[in-house]
Amino acid sequence: MGVIKDEYDVEGLSPTESYPDTAVKYISSKVPVYGDEKGAVPGESFTIGDSLYARIQRFANRFGVEPRGIERVPEDERTDRTLAKAGTMWLAANMVVSSFAIGVLAVPVFHLGFVDALLTILFINLLGITPVCFFSTFGPVFGLRQMVLSRFYYGWYGVKVIAVFNILACVGWSSVNVIVGAQLLHAVNTDIPGFAGIIIIAAATFLVTLFGYKIVHYYEFYSWIPCFIIFLIVLGEFAHSGAFVNIPMGVGGSEAGAVLSFASSVFGFATGWTSYAADYTVYQPHTVSRVKTFAWTWGGLIFPLLFTETLGLAVATAMTFDPETGAPTNSYAERYEISHIGGLLAEVLFPPLGRFGQFCLVVLALSIIANNCPNIYSVSLSLQVLGRWTQAVPRFIWTFVGTLIYVAISIPGYSHFESVLENFMLVIGYWLAIYEGIALAEHFIFKRGIKGYNVADYTSKDLLPPGIAAILAFCFGVLGAVMGMAQVWFIGPIGKHIGNPLYGGDVGFPLAFGFAFVSYVGLRTVEKRKFGR
Numbered sequence: 363m364g365v366i367k368d369e370y371d372v373e374g375l376s377p378t379e380s381y382p383d384t385a386v387k388y389i390s391s392k393v394p395v396y397g398d399e400k401g402a403v404p405g406e407s408f409t410i411g412d413s414l415y416a417r418i419q420r421f422a423n424r425f426g427v428e429p430r431g432i433e434r435v436p437e438d439e440r441t442d443r444t445l446a447k448a449g450t451m452w453l454a455a456n457m458v459v460s461s462f463a464i465g466v467l468a469v470p471v472f473h474l475g476f477v478d479a480l481l482t483i484l485f486i487n488l489l490g491i492t493p494v495c496f497f498s499t500f501g502p503v504f505g506l507r508q509m510v511l512s513r514f515y516y517g518w519y520g521v522k523v524i525a526v527f528n529i530l531a532c533v534g535w536s537s538v539n540v541i542v543g544a545q546l547l548h549a550v551n552t553d554i555p556g557f558a559g560i561i562i563i564a565a566a567t568f569l570v571t572l573f574g575y576k577i578v579h580y581y582e583f584y585s586w587i588p589c590f591i592i593f594l595i596v597l598g599e600f601a602h603s604g605a606f607v608n609i610p611m612g613v614g615g616s617e618a619g620a621v622l623s624f625a626s627s628v629f630g631f632a633t634g635w636t637s638y639a640a641d642y643t644v645y646q647p648h649t650v651s652r653v654k655t656f657a658w659t660w661g662g663l664i665f666p667l668l669f670t671e672t673l674g675l676a677v678a679t680a681m682t683f684d685p686e687t688g689a690p691t692n693s694y695a696e697r698y699e700i701s702h703i704g705g706l707l708a709e710v711l712f713p714p715l716g717r718f719g720q721f722c723l724v725v726l727a728l729s730i731i732a733n734n735c736p737n738i739y740s741v742s743l744s745l746q747v748l749g750r751w752t753q754a755v756p757r758f759i760w761t762f763v764g765t766l767i768y769v770a771i772s773i774p775g776y777s778h779f780e781s782v783l784e785n786f787m788l789v790i791g792y793w794l795a796i797y798e799g800i801a802l803a804e805h806f807i808f809k810r811g812i813k814g815y816n817v818a819d820y821t822s823k824d825l826l827p828p829g830i831a832a833i834l835a836f837c838f839g840v841l842g843a844v845m846g847m848a849q850v851w852f853i854g855p856i857g858k859h860i861g862n863p864l865y866g867g868d869v870g871f872p873l874a875f876g877f878a879f880v881s882y883v884g885l886r887t888v889e890k891r892k893f894g895r
Contacts (some may be wrong), residue, residue, distance in 0.1 A: 387770060400503065402414050402436035402816035416884020418756055428574020430470030431757040432746045434820065435505035438816040442645035443692025447497060447579045450653050451642045452635065454582035455736050456666035458591045458729040459546065460539055462630050463703045469681060470698065475611035479624065483671045486625045490632025491663040493798045494639050496594060499652040501643030504817045508640040509747045512797075513820055515804045523836070524555040525747040527793045528637045532741035534786065535634070536768040537735045540564055541776050542703060543730035549704035550720045550727075552666075558775035559727070568765045569733045571739040572758050575645055578707055578735050586666070589729045592722045592872060597673055599712050605680035605694065619861015623848050626868035630791040632667055635799060638740040660869050737763055786851050792847065795871045796839030800880035807888060831889040835882035842877030846870040 408419045408429035419429045468479035500511055509528060513521045544559030599605065612620065624630075643655060690696045697705030707726065711719030722808045742760035746753040752760075809814040811814060820823040848857035848866035860867025 370457075372440045380383055384620050397435060399888050400436075401434045401821045403430075403433040405439055406438055411802060413620060415649055415754060415756065418759075422756065422758060426573060427758050428576065430574075431745050431753060431755070432507050432510050434510075436649060440502070440505065440645050440647045442575075442579070442643075443647065443650075445646075445650065445654055445658050446644055447583060448646070449658035450583045451579060451667050452494070452662040454584075454586035454589075454732040455635070456610045456663060456733075457586040457593070457670060458666075458733040459542060459703060459726045460706075460730070461667055462593070462674040465671035465676075466678040466698075466703060466706065467590050467627055468624055468675050469609065469678035470683070470695075472620040473612070474617075474620055475609040475610075476675065478621060479612040479675050480618070480672060482621055482625050483628055483675065486628040487632045487664060487667045487671070490629040491660060491667070493633055493636045493802070494663060495656045495659040497636060497639035497801075498643050501640035502646040502648055502650040502655060503652070504640075504645050504815070504820075505642065505648075505814060506817070506820060507644060507743045508638055508745050509637075509649050510557075511640055511796050511821055512637075512744035513826050514809070514815060515801045515827070516832040517640070517827045519828025520832045520836075522748055522828075523833065524637075524797060525544060525744040527790065527797075528744040530740055530790060531634070531793075532636070532737040532744065533764060533771065534790070536567075536737045536741075536764075537772040537775060539733050539839075540567075540772050540815075543727045544772075544776060545697065545702065546704040546707070546723055546727035549701050557773045560772045560776065561596050561735075563728065563763055563768045564772070566728070567738055568736045568761065570731065570735050571742075573756075573763050573807070574739070574758070575642070578739050578819065579642070582732055582735065585729075587887040588725050588843075589732070590666075592725050593670060593673060595715075595722055596677070596707065596710055596890065599714050600680070602731075603680075603710070603712075606636065606676055607682075607784050608678040609679050613861070616862045619848070619865060619867030620868055622860060623865070623868035626787075626848075628671070628682045629871050630788070630794070632663070633794050634791070635713035635736065636794055638736050640887060641740050641743060642736070656788065677710060686777075738768075740783040762829065788849070788850060789849055792840075792843035792874045794868050795874040796836050796843070798873040799839060800882045801883045804832075804886065805877050807883060808890065825895060827886075827895060828889060835878050836886050838881035839874045839878030842875075843870040843871035846873035 372701070409416055410421055423429060439881055449826040463478075465483065467475045468482075472479075473480070497508060497511075500506070500508075504511060509525050510519065510526055515521075515526055540560050540563050541556075543563045546558040547554050547562070570577055604727060605861055611617070639659075643650075646655070669740070677694075680692070681690065681698055682691045689701045694706060694709050697709040699705075701708065704723065706721070713719075715722065718887055733772050736803045738761055741764040742757045745760045745764070746757065805811070805814075816825070843854075844852075845854045845856045846868065847854045847870035849870075853866040854870065856873065857866040857868055857870065860869065
């Protein structure tokens with residue numbers, strides 16, 4: 363498979379290599395002059411020739427499947443001029459039951475009051491979404507996917523390590539999300555087994571992501587609307603029930619530890635889209651205002667995150683537990699204890715609405731499709747970054763492979779190791795803070811803004827950073843995360859000194875970011891002096 367795409371393969375060319383004559387003539391005839399468009403590959407080129415790759419692409423092209431993977435998008439194919447899509451993409455991906463669940467955690471897991479949890483949701487989301495908005499502006503400027511863009515920070519080989527972490531995140535969170543969706547379907551109808559719910563949601567997600575960028579955006583443009591309506595119904599019914607309790611704010615070290623740990627969960631969910639950010643703006647023209655792209659992305663993120671998490675927090679205040687045994691003492695807590703988020707939503711919707719309440723829960727279960735679309739579309743791009751042979755496999759085939767893998771994890775996970783899987787994903791989630799620390803340090807300190815990038819270098823391993831500084835800084839970032847984390851499996855030496863020593867306080871994200879940022883600045887300075895790039 364590694365040679366089926368060689369005629370138009372621009373990946374891995376050294377500065378002394380040149381493109382095949384046929385490719386040069388074809389590309390130059392199709393691509394307008396816009397700065398240096400070296401490495402920009404026209405869409406038609408994917409179907410030219412008699413190779414297996416070209417034949418597969420021609421077959422897929424009959425059904426409107428996006429042929430492009432990680433290749434740079436030429437300017438004349440950047441026809442996505444609807445800026446609102448930069449917002450609705452994330453509006454749909456976050457107007458989902460998964461973000462509602464983040465807000466719920468504040469009460470039964472972290473034992474916070476309403477006001478302190480609400481303030482944490484507000485300020486931590488504002489912080490967490492900023493990198494997502496920032497890197498979304500790079501798609502129109504360069505026409506590169508986020509993992510390919512990361513070569514300018516981690517180098518040709520270093521980015522492969524980052525891609526592996528991104529693949530784990532995409533597959534892992536898709537598994538966690540689809541299990542939650544299957545649980546909701548099972549809560550509505552116990553005759554629907556867990557594996558059936560998983561297959562239904564995964565198959566629908568695959569159909570959307572199979573066709574690529576345009577269909578993903580089209581689906582996300584509208585899919586948030588029914589979910590928003592259902593959440594409004596949840597809000598109305600819960601307000602009418604009078605079950606809301608303004609739980610008072612705690613004090614002392616335990617309160618500080620609980621706030622920091624809840625903030626870690628909120629931040630991880632909000633900033634989790636950073637490693638995909640530019641993937642969903644690469645077809646926008648370079649003339650698009652970066653400020654407007656940032657603003658639309660910001661709006662598309664902050665509204666659903668604040669709305670759903672605050673709603674989840676409010677509903678969670680209705681749960682009451684015995685202070686000594688922790689046993690549930692009312693119907694909300696009992697439902698949550700038995701069926702988790704599905705049970706809590708069922709307690710709000712089923713008694714007053716009956717069958718319609720069940721319908722509402724089905725809609726929320728299917729919201730997982732919008733949540734998983736970015737994961738499954740972007741996992742294919744991360745897989746292509748791993749090597750020339752993986753790039754020689756069409757994007758849509760990797761989408762199918764990624765779907766099979768997370769379904770294979772989810773079905774046994776539904777019954778046997780859901781909590782283990784979720785805890786594992788929470789632990790590896792710290793990598794995002796490390797990624798951001800290194801990328802932002804390189805951008806602002808060494809490249810000094812957009813003008814410091816030579817986009818043509820993205821295919822030339824000898825012109826990209828060596829990546830040694832980035833990988834070493836990544837290791838320092840891991841050290842920071844371990845020192846500050848407070849998770850079920852492990853409490854770091856710094857984390858355990860915050861709040862209750864049995865639970866600690868999670869400062870893994872800020873320490874991971876700080877260790878990575880500071881070490882990278884020093885290491886990269888030495889690296890640039892040594893290698894000159």
